[in-house]
Amino acid sequence: MGRRRAIHIPGFRHKNPIPNAAVIGNLLMSGVINGVDPRTGELAQGLDDQCRFMFEHARAIVEAAGGSTDDILKMTVWMRDRSKREALNREWLAMFPDAASRPARHSFQAELDGRIEIQCDVTAVIGRSRA
Numbered sequence: 001m002g003r004r005r006a007i008h009i010p011g012f013r014h015k016n017p018i019p020n021a022a023v024i025g026n027l028l029m030s031g032v033i034n035g036v037d038p039r040t041g042e043l044a045q046g047l048d049d050q051c052r053f054m055f056e057h058a059r060a061i062v063e064a065a066g067g068s069t070d071d072i073l074k075m076t077v078w079m080r081d082r083s084k085r086e087a088l089n090r091e092w093l094a095m096f097p098d099a100a101s102r103p104a105r106h107s108f109q110a111e112l113d114g115r116i117e118i119q120c121d122v123t124a125v126i127g128r129s130r131a
Contacts (some may be wrong), residue, residue: 002076009060011038020061026126028065033057034119045116047087055091067126069095072103077120078110088118 006019008030014020014031023029035050036043036057044050059069062123077088085107103122112119 005065007061007065009064010059012036012057012060013040013041020057021065021122023065023126028062028067028071028122028124028126030058030061030122031118031120032119033061034116036044038042039101047084048116051087051091052118054118055095058120059095062122062124062126065124067124070101071124071126073125074104074106074123075116075120076122077105077107078112080110080112080117082107082109084117 003024005023007021007023007030008019012020012033018031020033023030033054034043034057035053037049037053038056044053049130058072062069062071075076079088088107092102092105
């Protein structure tokens with residue numbers, strides 16, 4: 001096995017031949033994560049559901065690599081309409097309730113493909129020191 005390890009989770013696949021994330025050592029970098037419903041494989045209807053599934057996929061990807069959401073260092077988010085960040089913030093606060101231990105986040109307004117309302121990527125340091 002090589003130095004890099006590909007991460008794949010059930011219910012979320014890219015259309016192109018790429019993994020959900022890749023890990024080298026303890027550093028994880030994801031590909032784009034969007035709000036596909038893992039039961040149907042289809043993009044969820046509406047921003048709230050897309051956002052919920054996006055966060056579920058982010059959690060599953062980090063856990064598949066052997067980590068937890070505590071290992072997420074940064075999340076970059078692209079939204080069709082940044083004025084609707086309440087959906088993003090609701091899921092953000094549910095996943096990262098401790099204000100003293102949240103990852104960095106940057107959000108952009110972007111033209112997204114088709115019906116995609118929101119997507120992200122994550123950077124995580126798996127198994128980092130809990131100091």
